[in-house]
Amino acid sequence: MNIRLDLQFDGTDLSGWQIQKDKPTVQGELKKALFAITGEEITPRGCGRTDAGVHARGYVCSFNSDTAISAEKLPYAVNANLPRDIVCTCASYAAPEFDAARSALGKRYRYTIDNSEFGNVFLSRYAWHYRFPLDIEAMRRAAVSFCGTHDFIGFAASGFSVKTTVRTINSLEIKKNGDIITADVTGNGFLYNMVRIIIGTLVYVGGGRISAADIPDIISSKCRSRAGITAPAKGLCLEEVFY
Amino acid sequence: MNIRLDLQFDGTDLSGWQIQKDKPTVQGELKKALFAITGEEITPRGCGRTDAGVHARGYVCSFNSDTAISAEKLPYAVNANLPRDIVCTCASYAAPEFDAARSALGKRYRYTIDNSEFGNVFLSRYAWHYRFPLDIEAMRRAAVSFCGTHDFIGFAASGFSVKTTVRTINSLEIKKNGDIITADVTGNGFLYNMVRIIIGTLVYVGGGRISAADIPDIISSKCRSRAGITAPAKGLCLEEVFY
Numbered sequence: 052m053n054i055r056l057d058l059q060f061d062g063t064d065l066s067g068w069q070i071q072k073d074k075p076t077v078q079g080e081l082k083k084a085l086f087a088i089t090g091e092e093i094t095p096r097g098c099g100r101t102d103a104g105v106h107a108r109g110y111v112c113s114f115n116s117d118t119a120i121s122a123e124k125l126p127y128a129v130n131a132n133l134p135r136d137i138v139c140t141c142a143s144y145a146a147p148e149f150d151a152a153r154s155a156l157g158k159r160y161r162y163t164i165d166n167s168e169f170g171n172v173f174l175s176r177y178a179w180h181y182r183f184p185l186d187i188e189a190m191r192r193a194a195v196s197f198c199g200t201h202d203f204i205g206f207a208a209s210g211f212s213v214k215t216t217v218r219t220i221n222s223l224e225i226k227k228n229g230d231i232i233t234a235d236v237t238g239n240g241f242l243y244n245m246v247r248i249i250i251g252t253l254v255y256v257g258g259g260r261i262s263a264a265d266i267p268d269i270i271s272s273k274c275r276s277r278a279g280i281t282a283p284a285k286g287l288c289l290e291e292v293f294y
Numbered sequence: 295m296n297i298r299l300d301l302q303f304d305g306t307d308l309s310g311w312q313i314q315k316d317k318p319t320v321q322g323e324l325k326k327a328l329f330a331i332t333g334e335e336i337t338p339r340g341c342g343r344t345d346a347g348v349h350a351r352g353y354v355c356s357f358n359s360d361t362a363i364s365a366e367k368l369p370y371a372v373n374a375n376l377p378r379d380i381v382c383t384c385a386s387y388a389a390p391e392f393d394a395a396r397s398a399l400g401k402r403y404r405y406t407i408d409n410s411e412f413g414n415v416f417l418s419r420y421a422w423h424y425r426f427p428l429d430i431e432a433m434r435r436a437a438v439s440f441c442g443t444h445d446f447i448g449f450a451a452s453g454f455s456v457k458t459t460v461r462t463i464n465s466l467e468i469k470k471n472g473d474i475i476t477a478d479v480t481g482n483g484f485l486y487n488m489v490r491i492i493i494g495t496l497v498y499v500g501g502g503r504i505s506a507a508d509i510p511d512i513i514s515s516k517c518r519s520r521a522g523i524t525a526p527a528k529g530l531c532l533e534e535v536f537y
Contacts, residue, residue: 108416
């Protein structure tokens with residue numbers, strides 16, 4: 052049977068999704084949990100390779116298994132064998148052709164910035180503490196320029212092989228609630244570190260180092276050095292995968 | 295000068311407020327930070343002895359110091375010397391007679407229960423994951439009976455010496471937002487573990503093990519064994535101290 056698992060994880064103490072030797076990863080911990088309950092050597096396929104420190108509220112993975120445990124019971128069995136920073140929220144039977152990575156139509160990420168003076172202690176694992184003033188309206192104007200279909204090669208870290216670096220961003224919405232700034236990004240796919248580099252660039256705009264009006268030029272320059280820094284992993288959370 | 299510091303802390307990895315040998319505590323970490331920046335051996339006086347694992351959004355302490363650092367600059371200097379789970383949010387000059395403990399008129403605590411099936415991974419440090427059904431209306435009826443002035447000796451853990459066990463609870467409000475249940479308790483003072491035992495008792499009411507109508511009897515019985523369990527420390531947060 053092809054089984055789909057939905058996961059939440061706090062990435063703070065995890066080295067990302069992909070299995071690694073001697074480092075705790077989501078895929079690695081899940082493989083151990085699945086072996087403990089099924090006796091099968093299962094390497095689940097994830098919806099994407101999240102980086103170390105990145106969180107997820109709606110990560111999706113899939114795998115084949117002959118387990119007799121029903122989908123309804125599976126989360127209880129899996130959770131009993133997972134560390135407390137990974138939780139399975141749902142298990143379901145998927146069509147044989149369903150693949151968490153290849154079947155994904157798009158994703159929604161949220162990036163959180165704690166713009167308070169001293170940093171909220173309860174957000175220290177989940178937000179980038181950036182205490183300097185940010186011009187939210189300028190960031191919103193810049194955000195509009197990222198939407199649409201562009202070659203985002205200038206907003207990608209190296210070290211990843213992909214067929215094309217053209218991606219479509221459907222929406223990039225910036226909200227401010229007290230000292231907390233969130234950016235919700237929806238798109239059909241994202242290059243390696245792309246969301247974090249976009250956020251770093253928006254923070255440069257908010258701080259006046261880059262003009263919002265220059266964003267189209269910076270995108271079309273395809274030049275990584277013209278974009279902003281890579282925002283810290285801990286502010287990023289994969290909220291939802293669309294299928 | 296008598297100085298007041300306001301603190302936030304994530305109690306997960308701390309052994310409470312009070313200084314202890316070989317264990318990280320808020321008072322201990324703060325004493326080290328104050329020594330690093332002033333060269334003085336300062337033992338700050340806290341507004342109360344919070345337990346290991348309990349959090350604070352508005353903890354207050356006070357101490358005397360001859361430091362030349364202004365109150366405005368002090369939080370920056372202190373924070374540079376504190377671990378990331380403790381943050382000083384404000385420093386101010388206090389009247390000579392101000393004492394964070396003796397001057398306190400009351401406190402507000404929030405207790406958070408995660409009533410979801412599998413537990414929200416982002417609340418695993420900050421909420422009690424209790425997955426069984428809870429009758430919120432029954433809990434609200436029970437909450438009313440805790441308000442007012444009572445001898446709360448039946449809702450105190452042993453191991454603390456106090457002159458009187460009579461306390462006044464001004465309000466105890468229970469809210470539900472999706473799977474998250476919060477209880478906000480305001481009172482003139484609280485006995486050792488009192489909030490956590492009240493919450494444990496409310497959860498017994500919510501689960502049908504104790505009737506809301508029996509709470510006045512349980513309070514007047516002054517009998518610890520008739521109350522509920524002590525709810526886990528991690529769900530508790532000291533929100534505010536009133537002066």
